[in-house]
Amino acid sequence: MSAVSVRGLTKRFGGVRAVQDLTFDVPEGQVTGFLGANGAGKTTTLRMMVGLVRPTAGQVLIDGLRYDQLRQPRRTVGAVLEATGFHPGRRGRDHLRIVGQLAGVSRTRVDAVLDQVGLAGAADRRVGGYSLGMRQRLGLGAALLGEPRVLVLDEPGNGLDPAGMAWLRTLLRELAGQGCAIVVSSHVLAELAQTIDRVLVVNAGRLRFAGPLSDLTRTGTSLEAAFLKLTEPDGEGVPAGADLRSTR
Numbered sequence: 001m002s003a004v005s006v007r008g009l010t011k012r013f014g015g016v017r018a019v020q021d022l023t024f025d026v027p028e029g030q031v032t033g034f035l036g037a038n039g040a041g042k043t044t045t046l047r048m049m050v051g052l053v054r055p056t057a058g059q060v061l062i063d064g065l066r067y068d069q070l071r072q073p074r075r076t077v078g079a080v081l082e083a084t085g086f087h088p089g090r091r092g093r094d095h096l097r098i099v100g101q102l103a104g105v106s107r108t109r110v111d112a113v114l115d116q117v118g119l120a121g122a123a124d125r126r127v128g129g130y131s132l133g134m135r136q137r138l139g140l141g142a143a144l145l146g147e148p149r150v151l152v153l154d155e156p157g158n159g160l161d162p163a164g165m166a167w168l169r170t171l172l173r174e175l176a177g178q179g180c181a182i183v184v185s186s187h188v189l190a191e192l193a194q195t196i197d198r199v200l201v202v203n204a205g206r207l208r209f210a211g212p213l214s215d216l217t218r219t220g221t222s223l224e225a226a227f228l229k230l231t232e233p234d235g236e237g238v239p240a241g242a243d244l245r246s247t248r
């Protein structure tokens with residue numbers, strides 16, 4: 001079942017066509033990788049999913065509703081969009097408590113999340129002293145507070161060390177195993193290939209591929225090689241048998 005359905009999604013910034021007529025689904029219980037070169041339209045798409053950017057045309061429905069129609073948005077969708085926007089003088093625990101109050105979650109839940117994201121030992125330090133990787137973990141913690149069924153993650157591995165990347169991979173697999181619908185953008189394709197079930201590739205705002213990872217890599221091609229072929233300027237683009245608008 002698809003938790004998120006994107007239909008005809010389009011965004012223009014003045015003369016810039018950032019996102020053009022994207023149609024795809026993000027199913028429950030799977031991790032969907034969102035791939036594209038710099039400026040391909042990933043962040044704009046993810047921001048439209050959580051109501052931060054208004055589409056020029058088309059829509060994103062979550063359980064059949066637009067984000068602004070959700071009755072409990074923070075308990076339905078968790079998002080990590082950038083590891084900024086934290087008050088530097090605030091302690092990690094307090095940041096999560098404030099976000100937790102908005103989501104209506106208990107202090108016990110805040111402590112559980114601090115544990116889950118590996119920040120229990122740093123919870124009483126000020127966020128201004130956190131490393132980039134620690135801020136990523138805090139952002140992920142904020143997203144997880146409301147135990148959302150949908151996770152929208154824009155390069156959540158940024159700044160994580162190798163152990164942190166392995167931890168993130170395990171966490172995303174566990175959450176998908178619990179039924180979460182996860183969409184995650186990244187440029188680290190070798191890492192992503194170990195984490196995801198499905199792939200979305202965008203190029204210059206247009207969808208180039210949507211389908212199971214195994215459809216791209218079944219001939220022994222690496223995700224990186226498949227991605228480069230799909231996004232090369234004069235490339236053939238779509239591999240044989242690929243369903244451009246697959247909702248499988």
Ligand SMILES: Nc1ncnc2c1ncn2[C@@H]1O[C@H](COP(=O)(O)OP(=O)(O)OP(=O)(O)O)[C@@H](O)[C@H]1O
Nearest residue numbers: 013016017018036037038039040041042043044045
């Ligand atoms: N607020 C904005 N105003 C004008 N143009 C914008 C705005 N936001 C994004 N764009 C443009 O839209 C296009 C898509 O940008 P977007 O940030 O979505 O790409 P991306 O795939 O996330 O890139 P990256 O991998 O570098 O993060 C780019 O040409 C970008 O310059």
